[in-house]
Amino acid sequence: MTMTFAGEMPVGAPVVAPNVTLTSLSEEVTSRVLMRRAPLWWWAGFMIAFLLLTVLAIQMGWLFVNGIGVWGVDIPVAWGLALAEYVWWIALASGGTIVSALFFLTRSPWRSATNRIAESMLLSAAPCAGLMPIMHLGRPGLFYWLFPYSTVMGIWPQPRSPLWWDFICLLCYILMSLMYYYTGILPDLATVRDLAQSKSKQIFYGILALGWRGSTQEWGHQRVVYAIMSAIMAPMVISVHSVVGLDFAGGLTPGWHDTQFPPYFFFGAVISGTALIVMLTILVRWGYGLQDLLTAYHLNAMAKVMLVGSLLLAYAYVWEAFGPMYGGSVADKTEFFHRVFGFTAAPFWSEKILTVAVPQLLWLPFVRRNVPLLLLISTGIIIGMWQERYVFVIGSLEHNYMPSSWGVYFPTVWDWAALAGTIGLFLTLFFLFLRFAPIVSLAEVREIVEEERSK
């Protein structure tokens, strides 16, 4: 007799609802793109997003005119919220590639319906990440000095610096993610083209689909390239977030100068990225009524990924404490006590609860099926990860080596405007993806539908 937990999803449970056919699948998903008028919730959400985007525009205008003094940054805390949020956004974005590329390689069936949401999320979050350090530059107009193109300017970037690696990583990451997204969506754009009724939409999607016909030869090429791209994207995303970790590990500030940072950051990406995908999946399936395609199976699988992420993070937290306590550096130790009991104690403990303690509920099968609970847990994880980034960026700078250089940091209204504004940018981009591109990968879900049918 096999032992199963009560309520555990059985092996071989249907990935998509049994009433989904090839015909209904294409029409359901494509109709969301082709409908003449977007539903009310879309407009409401888009208006809020757009409003927040104007906050970003105003914030950037004020910042660029007055300089970064409008933020709370000063010496000793010269890296403020914007850089903590840079790490936060890039972790959220990385989660999209982890779900999309890593689980393509493992041939996980749940990945097929969620990968498009994951990739749309990643392409919406990556620009927010990229914007943060540019805003923080002080002279943002000169950010292009980081490009390794130079003889004209007579200035070369310094390729020995993790900050330059980071720029190159993010740049390559955004470009590669776009190419990866496009390679995956090309056949689906052809479906939209073939279903479009109005001339303008036929032309628009016709151009985007590049004349894809779905011949066996095209499929053969597409599958080979897509598989190799996935095998490249998976280590690539690990490199991106690890290099963000090296920005800190390469600094001498106590609390940053730690070899565990690259994997620690990557663990954060696994959990927070998946949490954002769970959140968006729940909202998209509710908004577009795609409960037949984005089923309990998908949520169950992603909940398990979040659980694994929280365990990985718990492991990193152990080392976060072990390093300073065992290491013998007084500065490291006092900085750690500052984090735990000092000015940043509240976010420190709240982050541990939200990202490690609460997600342990996901061991229980009924929690993994309870949509409102999943929404709450994943929102909590995203907030907790924001607090984590806040604590180690700002807490460390507040407590440097010399007590004479200790200080505190208070974000100003413009710091918060930058956060609200990038959330606006993210949501605006995501709502546009939702409206103009199939949000479920049709070609891949068709294979799942056929598999279910032949079972």
Added chain:
Amino acid sequence: MSDLFGIIGVFDTPDAVKNAAIRVRDSGYRKFEAYTPYPIQGLDKILHPGTKWGLPVLMFGGAVFGAAWGYWIQAWSEVVNYPINVGGRPYNSWPAFTVGTFEFMVLCAVAAGLLGLLAASRLPQLYHPLFEARSFARASRDRFLVCIEATDPRFDAAAIGVLFTELGAERIEEVRA
């Protein structure tokens, strides 16, 4: 018959189209292609036998080119063009250059993959005679098509019609060139 591009047979299951492809091949036709909403396991081997190393090799070539470019752009700037002594480290401090090298490598590999995919599939090609066929739109949704092209030396519209009917095609359509 020169104004024909080919003849389409429409099938409604992946097994039917696979079976049809085998029969069409065994009947001696060479210029034919299947159009399906998703890649059908095994169909590729029937239609385009042989191993295909082109795209993987191209992507590997892209990776080699990218790595060389990435390393060169860093080493040339630090060793030749504008050497700066950073804390006594060697000008050619290759361990520090590995990250940039890796990123350029994967970027070029992926770019080579996408461009190679488009080139190998002859895309973009915004117009194709097949788009005029009424039954073709469903090939991107829920139908499986086989099209025998008029350039095939054994092309004979009547015989193909009989063959497709025998194979259980739910619809047979002539496509104008």
